[in-house]
Amino acid sequence: MDKAxxxxxxxxxxxKNLNTGFDSDSTQYFSEADFETVLERIENFGIGIYEIKPRLEEDFLEVKVNEDYRKKATDAKWYKRAFSDYKKQHANLKFSASYKVSDKLLNRQNSSDDEELSKK
Known part of the structure; x- marks a missing residue:
């Protein structure tokens, strides 16, 4: 299984992916509520976030990166704080991020998928 x-x-x-062609097809954007779900799921899997890219209607806003907060990409404190800061500044933002996923996690997922298939 690859990252995508x-x-x-x-x-x-x-x-729901809100990218209507304003960014690369492989970049997914989400509403505030959906992005909050993304962050919860990311934290549960131990995945990191390098940057968060917000968009307000047609405009890209300032990107926040983990180094801005002097935190590792996998430290949930930085991306939760950045998300909170964005929500305080603007309503109705669309959010995207770039993620750090370990090969170990992807390989573990592949193994569990293989086990599921062999049980059928």
Missing amino acids: EFFDKNIFQNL
């Missing part, structure tokens, strides 16, 4: 498949199956499942 992992995210579609485990992180972005049942969430």
